[in-house]
Amino acid sequence: MIDNIEVSLFKKLEFFDLDISFSLEREVLVIQGRSGSGKTTILDCLAGIKSPDDGEIRVGEETLFSTASKLNRPIKSRGIGYVFQNYALFPNMTVDENIRFGFDKKKDSDASYVDQVMDSLKISHLKKRYPHEISGGEKQRVALGRALSIRPKLLLLDEPFSALDTDTKDHVYGEFLEFKKEWNISTIMITHNDDEAKLLGDRIIHIKDGKLFGKRALDIEQDQHSTDIERACFYPA
Ligand SMILES: Nc1ncnc2c1ncn2[C@@H]1O[C@H](COP(=O)(O)OP(=O)(O)OP(=O)(O)O)[C@@H](O)[C@H]1O
Numbered sequence: 073m074i075d076n077i078e079v080s081l082f083k084k085l086e087f088f089d090l091d092i093s094f095s096l097e098r099e100v101l102v103i104q105g106r107s108g109s110g111k112t113t114i115l116d117c118l119a120g121i122k123s124p125d126d127g128e129i130r131v132g133e134e135t136l137f138s139t140a141s142k143l144n145r146p147i148k149s150r151g152i153g154y155v156f157q158n159y160a161l162f163p164n165m166t167v168d169e170n171i172r173f174g175f176d177k178k179k180d181s182d183a184s185y186v187d188q189v190m191d192s193l194k195i196s197h198l199k200k201r202y203p204h205e206i207s208g209g210e211k212q213r214v215a216l217g218r219a220l221s222i223r224p225k226l227l228l229l230d231e232p233f234s235a236l237d238t239d240t241k242d243h244v245y246g247e248f249l250e251f252k253k254e255w256n257i258s259t260i261m262i263t264h265n266d267d268e269a270k271l272l273g274d275r276i277i278h279i280k281d282g283k284l285f286g287k288r289a290l291d292i293e294q295d296q297h298s299t300d301i302e303r304a305c306f307y308p309a
Contacts, residue, residue: 075097075098075131075132075258076130077095077096077097077129078095078129079093079094079095079118079127079130080093080128081093081124081126081127081129082126082127083117083123083124083125083126083282084125085282087281088281088282090110090113090114091282091283092110092284093284094284096275097258098257099258099274100252100259100260100261100272100274101258101273101274101275102262102272102273102275103260103262103277103279104263104264104266104269104276104277104278104279105278105279105285110281111230112157112262114260115228117129117137118136118152118228118260119152119154119228120136120137120144120145120152123137123144124137125139126139127139128140131225131226132225134151136150151224152222152224152226152227152228153220153221153222153224153228153257154219154227154228154230155215155219155229155232156230157230157231157232157234160215161203161211163204164202165202166200166201166202167195167198167199167206167214167217168190170214170218171189171190171195171217172186174222185221185223190217192251192254193213193216193220194213194247198210207240208236208237209236209240209243212233212236212244213247215232216229216232216251220255224257226259227258227260228259229259229260229261230262231262231263232261233248233263233265241268245268245272248272249271249272261273
């Protein structure tokens, strides 16, 4: 089955218009750009957290959003896994409960799938722990597990490694490359880190003020602004 992903988005933002088109298929596409250039807004539009003013999002034969067809699939039926910058794990749920959150028992007949995800991410032994009882690297794997539990056709990773220290990052990069080979899911990853982008990505696009930018964006700022509260709505408690 062909899972080509076609994206075309237009959205008026306060300081500029987001206006971008790209496609991907079974690859890790990295989006880079200065802080505030619209990267997270792209992921939020794909996930259905924000609505574009105009455009189309297609995953294989399925249309998730289309202004022409007046179609806007709800978040939960988009089949998109999202790992937020600060993971946004539910603090009052165990690792097991966090990961099972997106798994739909009624739709998914293979109940052992979530266990497979946990085994693959080497977090089965943490099942009963709460987020405050695990390390940053483990939280990152739990967040990835929660995104994978819905069997996503597209995986969105917003600065997934930024909260990790250098030693942990090196280790996790290796794991990510193994994961990439094993799962082979179309992935869009935002990172400010050039080395990370080159190491983990198959293709890199740069954006500036919401538009594709031919040249490399210089002096990428490291400062972050958090829209976590808004994005946490993706997983309403
Ligand atoms: N909740 C919001 N309300 C108003 N404007 C917002 C909101 N969230 C983001 N913006 C604005 O939209 C633009 C794009 O923001 P976005 O978060 O997509 O940028 P980004 O490239 O992901 O930035 P960063 O790398 O700092 O996370 C920015 O100008 C930002 O100020």
